[in-house]
Amino acid sequence: MTATSWLNSKLNVLRSSALATEAPKEENRSTRERLDATLRQKKEALSPRSLRRTLAELQAVVDPRVSEVEGGRRAKALADWYAKAVQEERQDLWLLISEQFGPDAVKVRAARDDYDAALGTADEGSAEIRLRRALVSPRTRLLQRFAAYPGGMRFLVDLRAELLPQLKGNKRLLALDAELENLFSTWFDVAFLELRTISWDSPASLIEKLIKYEAVHDIRSWADLKNRLDSDRRCYGFFHPSLPNEPLIFVEVALLNEMADNIMPLLDEGAAPEDLQKSSVAIFYSISNTQGGLKGVSFGDSLIKRVVETLRAEFPKLKTFATLSPIPGLRPWLVRQVPELLTHLNDKELSALGRELSFEPPTATHVLAAIDQPLVLSALSAKSPLRLFLTRCAAHYLGQSRHGEQVLDPVARFHLGNGARIERINWFADPSTKGVKQSHGLMVNYLYDLKRLDKHRHMLDNGEAPASSDVQALYFK
Template identity: 35%
Template sequence: MAYILSLSKMYKVGAEMRPWRMAHANTLMRMFANTRTIPTSSGVYQLSTLRSISYTRAYTTTPFDTTSGSFINTADKTDYNTEEALSVQVEQYWRNVNKYLDNDDGSYLAESRAKGTMNPENIKDLINKAVKIKRSLTSDILPNIVTTNLMESYRRHGDDVKQRFFEVLYQDFDVDERELEAAMGNLQKELRSGQEHIAHAKAMMRLRLASEPVYNSLFTQIARHAGGIKCVIDMRADLLRIKRKTEDQNAKAAFKCLDDCLMRMLMEWFNIGFLDLRQITWNSPAAWLEQVYKNEQVHKVSDWQDLKRRVGEDRMVFGFFHRSLPDTPLVIVHVALTSALSSSVQALLGPEAKLDTAKVHAANFYSINSTQKGLSGADLGNFLIKRVSVVLKHRFPNLEIASTLSPVPGFRSWLETQFKLSATSTSADNLLKPDEAERISSAKPGHTTPTAALKAALSDDQWSGDLAPVTKPILLRLCARYLVLERNRKFALDPVANFHIRNGASVYRLNWLGDTSDRGMQRSYGIMVNYRYEEEKVEVNNARYLMDAHISVSEEIQKLLD
């Protein structure tokens, strides 16, 4: 009877509130009915446990104090078994909820929204509540409400407020230095005392916990919500963008600390063991196909018919999926199955051919794209190519070679920089070999240096036509030099080359006019490169590159470098 009357009383309390709060009144009714979802004005909350929140304990020997958010000491002799006492507790619970839900829209920051901004005090206060309220409440509802409001408010604002949000996180919610100092002192005390291992282990655990930034708790709390992991990914994407834009070096350093922390957390959540490999076909969910269409950055999808060709029988698309983003492939790779290694991306993007599985000897990975900027640096593309290679080798027994057909995005800009340096340098011109210099000077006479003659030749519309017998060997050699010998610190200067080489691939072949699109001609004079993945050599190539900066190349590439 007390149970039923308390529900009735609770419903009466809820009915006296503004209309939007009726949803929260229904919340408690559903909780007593043992439901695990809480519909509110902000969406649906998931309860981690009902035991920690159930008011059924209000009429047991360990009653719940809604004011303090904890169970009352059993030494208190007050009779909590009465209907009146239970009803009072329900009313008090709603007073606590109301402290966090101030206005008609149910938002903790409704007043700030009305002003169109969120000032630093609001930000700090909201983060503080989201991080610290969990420590004093056995219930999940209030922390969930506060954290959900923080997520909603964060998404609503622009980069200026988001930058301030990250600044507050670093300034006020980094490592608690006093707690860290106390933990270090405690560890030193235990080391001096020579206590048993258990005391030393506890001191080490305290030190590890104290060395974690407080904002870790916030990101973890956000990730527990529906859509929370996606929110954390988007936060890192915002942080990376803001870090690139800011000119304040102190702010950059602070943002880098935040970024490192976020990256470590995301790497744990998106460990390769938690990802599912799926092929995306024309019969896949529309949401998957839309992601392929929208996120293709290397070779744009022209229309839906083009997309249908790319997910056919001899042209395939694969993606890594995570259960937190079931409708969004995290990284997507396009592969074309051919009888021989392809040298032209236009041929791969052409009409679909009838697949003869017995004649499939080469898998050409011609595009790879990440759909989540917040997962930048996670290296998921590396694992995706390797996993797909294994799948295809099982599916097509005659498959002999797995290779990319990749652009060389920085080659043309690098060569134009060499032209400028040559024009201003007083030293000998060493960009071209003697025989190359002689041939280009003959083909384009009237220039002061062979390099100037090459620059003029490449400005001529015939550089890939009548002049090709002269320009082709020069450009291929210079492209090989750019890919293998030009370095950023000790690693490959070209970003695409660095990606594949550090993943264990070798520079296998250069392809003249492999991409004749406007973009391909503008970035690399149409030259494309095959990076070959050989299963038995991948680990060795990777180790030699990371340790010794050694780049594995084929005999064909080595001849261009000699």
Template identity: 40%
Template sequence: MNVNMNFLQELLSSIGRRSRGQGSHADKQGSSNGLSRLSTLCETLMHPVGEASQILTAQEALERYATLDDAGRLAFFRLLADHYAAVPEEIHAAYAEYRTHEDNASLETLFAACEPRRQHLLRRLNLCPGGTYELVKMRSDLLGLLKANPELKPLDADFAHLFASWFNRGFLVLESIDWNTPAAVLEKIIRYEAVHAINDWSDLRRRLDPDDRHCYAFFHPATGDEPLIFVEVALCRGIPNNIQGILAGGDDVRPEDADTAAFYSISNCQSGLKGISFGNFLIKQVVQELKRELPNLEKFVTLSPVPGFAQWLEQERKAHPEGGGAEIASGLEDGPWLADAKAREKLQPAVRGLAAHYLVDAKHGSGLPLDPVARFHLGNGATLHRLNWPGDTSDKGLKQSHGLMVNYLYELDRIEQNHEAFSREGTVACAGEIRRDAKQGRARLRNSTTKADA
């Protein structure tokens, strides 16, 4: 049955594309015409029709959406938010029925009444081949409009609710990416790399081809060769402290001689899946894969950026111009430390203290660490293990963190314990040295006469 249905979907989609091919140009002439037709198609999808008609209608609806300009997309999202919301009268009636009977049947009716009608519409749009990925791109468009149009947040909540089910861990497929992976996928790895830009194919080959380099990605059956998230791994002797050395090349260590796997880049690929967690599953499964393949590996760490450190330090300088952090911030921006080893040595204790204080004590509005990368890894159960300064002297590294990088340590027997403590109490699991550095950093910020110490 599934094979027959897949064949039917492909056949109907092919027929639909041919039959609509001549009209597509006219649709692009006016977004209002496209929006009007799209509205009609959506209303059609809300009514019972045969599966073949549903597939064709959903296919055309998504194609019509793709022709809309920015104003047309905003109008369409407002249509979904307003016209396809739950119906209050139906909710009140269903609730009254439930209060009278309090049985499973009336409870089911109440649940159905409370669900916004647009969730049903999105499920119908998902029927056609490629529909899931088109809806992911649609949500990406929506996210770009939310800040200026907060009234659309309930619509985004519906997308997130459905995607959490459609992209749960049971559907994800882990694939190893190497130099022999099809070029179509490799091109996407280059495009989606978000931490350390891949400059060209030679640069990509340095990350994939050597024996001491690995890359893993999650895929979903409904999105084809579009990766959802991927992680790049370097096998090392000891814990690495500098990203430039890793990016320069590979084959420095034979895999059987390595004792450490360093996750040095994790990139989410689909902005439309924001808020859907993949990274925690990815890291844990890759750890298991590597441990099975290379039992000699003893440590699993990251070499992570600290993207909010420079901005936080600048805010501290403006808020407390006479404080101990102001002079350090000036020294990092204007001083000769990048080329002068003695200047680096002089600054290092202060930088370590302020960085540790930022990572351990500075909090987001949620009460969790201010730094987004710290929230991610600590939330996954990792330990804040070591500060590396300077660890990234690229232009991006200097701009976002004054060259600071961090090792987060994934200890297999402590991941769940750390995760639970972080989730319940916001506890930051960290090495004793970092906790001592954080204490010194707090004192430095309170002290306005630290010139001699700096």
């Protein structure tokens, strides 16, 4: 992290704190008001007296006169109280940390003014040091001491996972969330992570984590899991020393002799293993983050890079690295966009679609009703106008739709941001209930062309989603 990015991240935390302070007064009192009060109001979990006692315990944790070991011991005592506390009491602790341990805004403003004035001069370095020191808030030191005791990192990750759903309704917690995300980005940097292979011979407690955290294709049974860990499969995860038996993210890989266009053969427990001597394709068919508290901390791109390096070392014949990925946002997007997309069809295409739907000219209502029938979709031939229309919609959604400057689909955003390109749209490749609900069963291959990753990232930065010529040909004009 550069000095400028570090300073900006710290200033963003301060701005979040200021936003919370300057926001219109909410129904609930601030912790400052409650600390100065005598009586507890309705809906407040801790009384003013209990709140003052809890604040004193937090201040004792961060007391500069005590050692890191003693500070960690005091943090552990608070964490033990937290484990027994009800949700409302926990929220009071969050509010205290968020509102009572922020940086000194006056000192930060003065240090920032000095830094701005010193830019480009011989005093720039010393001004940056003063600004860095001003930005290190008591909240930072407090959270560092919680992380110091055994189990403290687990406590903080779980705390943020519990905190995140509350942010929308309580902006006063934004500063604490921003501080945690910033610290986690450092503590969980890929330089500190270990890539480990997860196999059928791994400890049962670790294998069970795959069942618990699988987020793309649910693991239905132990037989299903064993199939995913068979001889022609690989599973890799990133691990952190503070969470030694907990994968932060894991990827499931199938070794094949051609690019997969349907998920069902990969999940078929009765299928014979592939001949690894003939395997030239590695398909990443499931990538799952496991820790909700680490939202915003990115290590998925590094995972793929490390896995590719590991696979190439083990299987030199592998030439193609690609995914078979879901399209999670396609269906809700179609509901909104089909009326507009129909206007891009020429008269011949519109007429052919209308004849297939037995309604000319076809309307969005009739198209949406037709594609909402999985059995009908699964039986459509390759020349079906409805199939072609839906495939074109999927390609257009992935390659042309934007939310601001970013591609709209979250999975596409992840893989394209890592340098992949949209390679192929696969018809009814996931007939499961989840696959139909997400994207009417369609899936996509993202290709990782190792020689063109930087080129593809550059294209994306310039507003163009990298895609094969076959996919581009499907876009609506």
